[in-house]
Each structure stands twice: as structure tokens, then as C-alpha cells.
Amino acid sequence: xxxxxxxxxxxxxxxxxxxxxxxxxxxxxxxxxxxxxxxxxxxxxxxxxxxxxxxxxxxxxxxxxxxxxxxxxxxxxxxxxxxxxxxxxxxxxxxxxxxxxxxxxxxxxxxxxxxxxxxxxxxxxxxxxxxxxxxxxxxxxxxxxxxxxxxxxxxxxxxxxxxxxxxxxxxxxxxxxxxxxxxxxxxxxxxxxxxxxxxxxxxx
Amino acid sequence: xxxxxxxxxxxxxxxxxxxxxxxxxxxxxxxxxxxxxxxxxxxxxxxxxxxxxxxxxxxxxxxxxxxxxxxxxxxxxxxxxxxxxxxxxxxxxxxxxxxxxxxxxxxxxxxxxxxxxxxxxxxxxxxxxxxxxxxxxxxxxxxxxxxxxxxxxxxxxxxxxxxxxxxxxxxxxxxxxxxxxxxxxxxxxxxxxxxxxxxxxxxxxxxxxxxxxxxxxxxxxxxxxxxxxxxxxxxxxxxxxxxxxxxxxxxxxxxxxxxxxxxxxxxxxxxxxxxxxxxxxxxxxxxxxxxxxxxxxxxxxxxxxxxxxxxxxxxxxxxxxxxxxx
Ligand code: SF4
Ligand code: SF4
Numbered sequence: 001x002x003x004x005x006x007x008x009x010x011x012x013x014x015x016x017x018x019x020x021x022x023x024x025x026x027x028x029x030x031x032x033x034x035x036x037x038x039x040x041x042x043x044x045x046x047x048x049x050x051x052x053x054x055x056x057x058x059x060x061x062x063x064x065x066x067x068x069x070x071x072x073x074x075x076x077x078x079x080x081x082x083x084x085x086x087x088x089x090x091x092x093x094x095x096x097x098x099x100x101x102x103x104x105x106x107x108x109x110x111x112x113x114x115x116x117x118x119x120x121x122x123x124x125x126x127x128x129x130x131x132x133x134x135x136x137x138x139x140x141x142x143x144x145x146x147x148x149x150x151x152x153x154x155x156x157x158x159x160x161x162x163x164x165x166x167x168x169x170x171x172x173x174x175x176x177x178x179x180x181x182x183x184x185x186x187x188x189x190x191x192x193x194x195x196x197x198x199x200x201x202x203x204x
Numbered sequence: 205x206x207x208x209x210x211x212x213x214x215x216x217x218x219x220x221x222x223x224x225x226x227x228x229x230x231x232x233x234x235x236x237x238x239x240x241x242x243x244x245x246x247x248x249x250x251x252x253x254x255x256x257x258x259x260x261x262x263x264x265x266x267x268x269x270x271x272x273x274x275x276x277x278x279x280x281x282x283x284x285x286x287x288x289x290x291x292x293x294x295x296x297x298x299x300x301x302x303x304x305x306x307x308x309x310x311x312x313x314x315x316x317x318x319x320x321x322x323x324x325x326x327x328x329x330x331x332x333x334x335x336x337x338x339x340x341x342x343x344x345x346x347x348x349x350x351x352x353x354x355x356x357x358x359x360x361x362x363x364x365x366x367x368x369x370x371x372x373x374x375x376x377x378x379x380x381x382x383x384x385x386x387x388x389x390x391x392x393x394x395x396x397x398x399x400x401x402x403x404x405x406x407x408x409x410x411x412x413x414x415x416x417x418x419x420x421x422x423x424x425x426x427x428x429x430x431x432x433x434x435x436x437x438x439x440x441x442x443x444x445x446x447x448x449x450x451x452x453x454x455x456x457x458x459x460x461x462x463x464x465x466x467x468x469x470x471x472x473x474x475x476x477x478x479x480x481x482x483x484x485x486x487x488x489x490x491x492x493x494x495x496x497x498x499x500x501x502x503x504x505x506x507x508x509x510x511x512x513x514x515x516x517x518x519x520x521x522x523x524x525x526x527x528x529x530x
């Protein structure tokens with residue numbers, strides 16, 4: 001591929017430059033423009049358009065508390081902690097990457113060794129008062145453990161109260177019912193990933 | 205005779221005041237609904253059936269809100285300015301026949317407060333005074349945006365008044381009277397003046413938009429500044445008076461246009477009266493319609509339009525009318 005192809009922005013044949021008339025400079029030209037604009041009837045086009053919309057009565061209002069818009073699966077609202085499908089155990093391995101990458105420094109994680117000498121998360125908090133919902137934590141998590149959820153209706157005295165670790169974790173009964181929903185946004189594996197993998201043309 | 209006349213007039217005044225104050229409120233409801241539908245929204249829906257009681261809610265809010273008079277304003281003028289707008293709007297209504305005369309309990313009622321022989325002159329004059337409300341209010345507000353708005357008000361004022369006066373001159377020449385009832389009766393025999401004077405009709409209609417300060421000439425209280433122009437410092441019922449004045453003005457000017465150009469209530473039959481109300485409703489609706497459809501013009505554009513385009517056309521129209529009548 002050469003550079004010409006890259007620099008050619010006319011991705012389809014339908015593109016054309018808008019024909020803009022020169023601004024009239026003399027009095028006669030201005031007069032002609034006024035006459036043309038006056039009798040072209042554009043004002044009536046405007047009137048017709050709004051009247052048509054009124055008659056069609058195709059309103060787009062969503063009466064919010066009663067009706068809600070479906071939000072996208074990639075929406076980044078308050079975080080969730082996922083569990084493993086196989087064992088219902090927490091996916092988080094306590095690697096601390098999310099704490100490290102968080103650009104607002106709002107994740108605080110602490111780990112300890114449990115009785116089997118396995119690492120276990122002893123403390124995990126997200127200060128949602130500082131979180132900017134950038135999604136970096138979800139992106140960096142190697143286990144797809146921390147993700148964003150779709151819950152945007154929160155109310156509390158403080159934003160910090162929106163969620164705690166126990167609340168973030170997928171409830172066990174949900175796991176039993178097999179209804180845990182994988183996050184499709186940041187950090188998620190794209191569908192058909194295998195087909196898209198390409199060989200790196202470098203000799204390592 | 206004298207006492208009966210006095211009582212009748214007082215009753216008429218009270219009825220007109222009540223009806224049009226209420227209509228001004230309902231007018232805001234219709235404006236919000238129509239605008240909303242045209243913009244594919246729903247408008248007020250929650251208060252009462254179809255949001256109809258929104259008007260009452262707004263009224264209660266306006267009446268009970270604290271009336272703030274900021275420090276630094278020119279107190280007396282600041283307090284008086286909204287009254288000018290509302291009062292002049294209703295004063296202008298005195299010379300407007302709202303319906304044909306009808307008989308009620310064997311008593312003939314003329315639904316006009318005073319059929320004075322200078323009706324149109326009086327209405328235009330009083331409506332012209334109405335612009336002192338925004339002007340004085342804006343100047344007295346000690347607020348730069350209000351002051352600018354008042355300046356724009358002055359610019360509008362000196363532009364449209366010429367057109368209003370000149371455009372209506374030709375119909376007046378044809379009718380030979382300034383009373384709106386004479387206008388109405390003239391059109392019974394001679395057809396609507398709209399067809400005889402289409403240019404004057406359009407000119408007066410355009411001027412009516414400037415007169416009431418509606419889009420596309422909504423540049424006194426310039427919405428694009430996000431604040432309410434001359435009304436910036438006003439609160440509560442004082443601001444509400446500006447509002448009532450504006451909407452009452454819209455209704456009254458709709459009546460005037462229908463009377464002068466569209467045959468008014470015709471021969472005074474029930475059908476004529478209903479047709480009259482339909483015409484008025486159309487003109488009121490058109491005010492809302494244009495608000496949804498058209499952009500605002502700048503003050504300099506309005507002055508350009510009025511002085512350089514509309515005024516010559518109006519003068520030519522008068523001359524041609526004169527030649528034809530000779
Ligand atoms: S979304 Fe961004 S700011 Fe919020 S916790 Fe994750 S990394 Fe930190
Ligand atoms: S990056 Fe993922 S696995 Fe690592 S500590 Fe954070 S949540 Fe746990």
C-alpha cells in the first residue's frame with residue numbers, strides 16, 4: 001500500500017465539493033441576491049417542515065422515570081466484579097494492575113495470603129467520588145475481573161457510597177442461575193478474535 | 205342611561221381583563237405544546253390531564269415567588285416598567301370589537317369597551333407605548349445585558365413603527381375611517397381588504413411580529429444570550445407582567461389583523477363570529493409556528509429590512525392606492 005491511497009479521503013464516489021457562490025460585491029449583485037432569497041420561498045419550506053413534524057406526531061420524548069432508554073453494553077457506569085463461571089470464585093487475582101493504572105488514584109487494593117497460601121483480596125475499594133469512569137481498570141485487568149456495569153441510577157449522600165466490594169461482586173445466586181453478563185466494553189475480548197489475529201511481520 | 209353605560213363598561217373591562225389574563229396563561233400552554241410537537245417533543249405532560257394545569261402551577265409559582273428588587277437599580281422605574289407592558293396591552297384592547305354585538309337577556313351587548321372614532325390610531329399608539337416597558341425596564345436594571353436588550357428594543361422600536369403606520373394607511377384610505385367596526389362593515393360589502401391590499405397585509409403582518417417581539421424579531425429579549433434580556437433582573441410577578449403583556453399583545457394584534465384585513469366578524473352572524481375566532485386562532489398559531497421554524501434576525505438586519513425594504517414598498521403601495529382611488 002502506498003501513501004496516495006492512504007491520503008485519499010474520498011472513500012466513495014458520492015463526495016463532491018459544495019458549490020458556494022461568490023459573495024456579491026457591488027450593489028446590483030446584492031440586490032439580486034436579496035430578490036432571489038426573498039422569492040425562493042425558503043421560509044415556507046421551514047414552516048412546512050415543522051408543520052409536517054407536528055402532524056406526524058412522531059415524538060422522540062422518553063418520559064424518563066417511567067420509560068428508560070436501553071443503554072449500550074459498552075456503557076461505563078459503576079463498576080462490577082465478575083466471578084469465574086466454573087467455580088463461582090472471584091476472578092480477581094489481586095495483581096494490583098488496576099490500582100496501578102487508575103489515573104485518578106481511586107482504587108485501593110490490599111492482599112494477603114490465605115490459609116492455603118494463595119493470594120486473596122483482603123481489601124478492595126473504589127472511591128467513586130474521584131473515579132472518572134475512564135475504563136482503564138477494566139481494560140488492564142488480565143482476568144476480566146473488574147468491569148463496568150450498566151447501573152447509572154445511583155443516589156446517596158456521597159458518591160463514595162454507591163458501591164462497595166461486596167456490592168460489586170456478582171451475587172452467588174446470579175452465578176447459580178448462570179445469568180452473569182460479560183462486559184462488552186473496555187478490556188473485553190472482541191468476538192471472532194481468533195480469525196482476526198495476524199502474524200506480526202517482524203523477526204523477534 | 206349614564207349609570208347603565210358606566211356599569212356596562214366596567215363589566216366589559218373586568219370581563220376582558222379576566223378572559224385575556226387567563227388566555228395569556230393558556231397561550232403559554234399552547235405555545236409550549238405546539239413548539240414541542242413541532243420539535244418532536246411532548247411539552248408539559250405531568251401536571252393535570254395533558255399537562256393542562258401546568259398553567260396554574262406556573263401562575264402559583266409566579267405569584268408566590270419572592271419579588272427581588274436588586275440594589276443599584278433605579279427603583280421606581282424598575283418597579284413600574286412591567287406595569288407599562290401589561291397595562292398598555294390591555295388598554296389597547298379597549299378599541300377592539302372582540303365579537304359582533306349580540307343580545308343577552310334582551311339587552312344588546314357590544315363586545316367593545318369604547319367604539320372611538322380613532323380606534324386604530326389609538327391601538328397602535330398604545331401598543332407603541334408598550335415598548336417602553338422593555339426599554340425602561342432594561343435601562344433601569346443596572347445590568348449590562350438588560351441595557352443591551354433595551355438598546356435593541358429602541359432599535360426595533362424605531363424600525364417597525366414606521367411600517368405599521370404606513371402599511372395601514374392604504375386600508376384606512378380605502379375605508380375612510382379609523383374605527384375597527386367601520387372596517388368590519390366596509391368589508392361586508394367590498395370583500396376582504398386582504399385581497400385588495402395584499403402588500404399592506406403582508407407588511408402589517410411583518411410589523412406585527414416586531415410589535416409583539418416574536419420570532420423572527422425576538423431580538424429584544426434575545427434568547428441566544430441564554431438570559432432574558434430586559435427581564436434578567438426581574439423575578440416573580442413583575443416578570444410575569446412582562447409575560448402577560450407579551451401574550452395579551454399577541455392575542456390583541458391577532459384580533460386587529462383579522463379585523464382590518466380578513467373581514468373581521470363579517471355580518472355579525474354566529475358563523476361570522478366563529479369564523480372571526482378561527483382567524484384570530486390562526487394568527488396566534490402562526491406566531492407559535494414561526495417561532496418553531498424561523499431563526500431570529502439581528503437588530504441591524506431588522507432596521508435594514510424595515511427602513512430600506514419595507515418602508516419604500518409601503519410608500520409605493522400608498523401612492524398606487526391613492527392613484528387607483530382617484
Ligand atoms: S474507571 Fe478509570 S478512574 Fe475509575 S477506577 Fe477505573 S481506572 Fe480509575
Ligand atoms: S487488575 Fe483485575 S485481577 Fe488485577 S487486582 Fe485489579 S481487578 Fe484484580
